[in-house]
Amino acid sequence: MYLLECCFLRFYLQRCRHAISRVKLGYVLYFFGMIALLEFFGAFVHLFEVTYDENFVYPYEGNIHEFVNALRRNEKPEVEPINEYKYAFVLKQPQKCKEDADHTLRLVYIIKSAIENFDRRTAIRNSWGIEKRFFDVPARTIFIVGMHPDDKEIEAKLKLEATIYKDIIQADFIDSYYNNTIKTMMSFKWLVKYCSNSKFYMFVDDDMYVSVKNVATFIRNPANYPFYLMESRKVYSAHKREIKQSDLMDYKAVSNFSNENATFNLKINKMPFKSFAIYESINNNSKKDNVYKKQDGINENLRIENRQLFKLNTSVLNRTKRQLFDFELPDDIRLFAGFVFMRSAPHRHKFSKWYVSLKEYPYHLWPPYVTAGAYILSRQALLDLYYTSFYTKHFRFDDIFLGLVAKKADILPFHCEEFHFYKKAYTKYSYKYVITSHGYGDPNELLQVWNEQKALGNA
Numbered sequence: 001m002y003l004l005e006c007c008f009l010r011f012y013l014q015r016c017r018h019a020i021s022r023v024k025l026g027y028v029l030y031f032f033g034m035i036a037l038l039e040f041f042g043a044f045v046h047l048f049e050v051t052y053d054e055n056f057v058y059p060y061e062g063n064i065h066e067f068v069n070a071l072r073r074n075e076k077p078e079v080e081p082i083n084e085y086k087y088a089f090v091l092k093q094p095q096k097c098k099e100d101a102d103h104t105l106r107l108v109y110i111i112k113s114a115i116e117n118f119d120r121r122t123a124i125r126n127s128w129g130i131e132k133r134f135f136d137v138p139a140r141t142i143f144i145v146g147m148h149p150d151d152k153e154i155e156a157k158l159k160l161e162a163t164i165y166k167d168i169i170q171a172d173f174i175d176s177y178y179n180n181t182i183k184t185m186m187s188f189k190w191l192v193k194y195c196s197n198s199k200f201y202m203f204v205d206d207d208m209y210v211s212v213k214n215v216a217t218f219i220r221n222p223a224n225y226p227f228y229l230m231e232s233r234k235v236y237s238a239h240k241r242e243i244k245q246s247d248l249m250d251y252k253a254v255s256n257f258s259n260e261n262a263t264f265n266l267k268i269n270k271m272p273f274k275s276f277a278i279y280e281s282i283n284n285n286s287k288k289d290n291v292y293k294k295q296d297g298i299n300e301n302l303r304i305e306n307r308q309l310f311k312l313n314t315s316v317l318n319r320t321k322r323q324l325f326d327f328e329l330p331d332d333i334r335l336f337a338g339f340v341f342m343r344s345a346p347h348r349h350k351f352s353k354w355y356v357s358l359k360e361y362p363y364h365l366w367p368p369y370v371t372a373g374a375y376i377l378s379r380q381a382l383l384d385l386y387y388t389s390f391y392t393k394h395f396r397f398d399d400i401f402l403g404l405v406a407k408k409a410d411i412l413p414f415h416c417e418e419f420h421f422y423k424k425a426y427t428k429y430s431y432k433y434v435i436t437s438h439g440y441g442d443p444n445e446l447l448q449v450w451n452e453q454k455a456l457g458n459a
Contacts, residue, residue: 146175338375369403
């Protein structure tokens with residue numbers, strides 16, 4: 001019995017020891033698992049991020065304005081550019097903007113398209129990309145694509161399409177998502193070289209709904225759009241339809257912004273601005289100052305420029321309806337407009353499509369940037385951004401890259417909520433003031449929505 005008891009006790013102690021060791025091992029595995037998970041989601045990376053507001057610099061690290069001005073004057077700058085996109089144009093279409101040499105263009109739409117998206121390009125040509133949409137708004141529509149060098153069939157099909165429509169630019173870089181910055185800057189390069197005779201340029205992805213009517217209205221008075229249209233209860237006289245409260249409900253929902261001033265009154269004499277970029281202080285009762293006042297390094301020329309546009313736009317509030325629609329921005333204005341993210345942070349979790357390491361970008365916030373799906377540039381902004389890009393280190397996300405370039409060029413992005421970077425829920429009357437809406441990859445859906453909005457006078 002004694003021996004039996006000893007055996008049972010020994011067996012029991014061994015089981016206890018084994019259980020304790022398993023518990024300890026479980027804790028160890030749990031601890032290291034949590035560490036690995038936190039590392040994967042970038043929790044530790046945030047500890048080593050540099051504060052953006054006080055420390056932001058981005059190569060080239062120095063004053064580049066004289067170099068940019070020299071390049072604009074076709075002179076040799078003191079410091080050589082650090083970043084040039086030296087890809088060749090396979091398809092150039094050099095006469096596209098020169099076909100009517102006696103007439104300065106109003107708008108050029110340049111659509112970033114994937115080479116294989118033939119149906120989308122066709123749908124755009126048959127809808128918002130029609131160049132003769134408005135006789136008093138001279139416009140051009142251009143598509144830019146890269147290459148699929150290993151797919152001879154698709155390359156041949158593209159060349160046939162370009163021969164027929166004469167509206168496709170192609171450069172010799174691989175057409176892929178992470179080459180969108182190259183695609184964007186090659187479109188800039190083409191515009192500066194072959195199409196510098198337009199006052200405004202709109203960059204659009206090929207899965208966007210665009211109201212060219214609202215685009216043309218927006219660029220006349222961006223700081224007040226769409227509120228200045230509400231000065232009459234019958235805005236579009238051709239249809240005599242009154243603005244209803246249901247048409248305006250969507251303005252109360254503003255994503256990605258903490259903008260306590262972004263409210264409006266339907267009475268025109270109390271109409272505020274819905275802009276983040278071009279004003280000093282709109283609402284005297286507001287407890288929030290303009291977010292840009294907190295940003296350092298804004299030179300006095302930029303402040304003068306912003307005040308100029310502010311004064312020009314506030315002056316229209318007392319004008320008649322006809323004068324409102326005849327309002328015109330000055331030729332030297334630097335407008336970079338779209339849906340702006342003001343205080344957005346880099347993605348540090350490694351499974352993200354937009355993962356960015358500390359080596360690529362060490363700061364805890366991005367500079368203000370415009371979503372790449374759709375944005376508008378004035379001619380002066382286009383030129384300044386293009387030449388500033390020569391002194392801005394390449395970054396693989398095109399919207400972030402342009403945000404970095406704009407920061408270095410001292411151009412403040414101009415926010416308008418009617419550039420919808422997501423797919424805005426569609427009803428017949430909810431698109432009255434929409435400038436763009438993302439998510440129209442189905443060509444048939446785009447045609448259906450555009451035709452219905454055109455019939456209502458909204459497209």
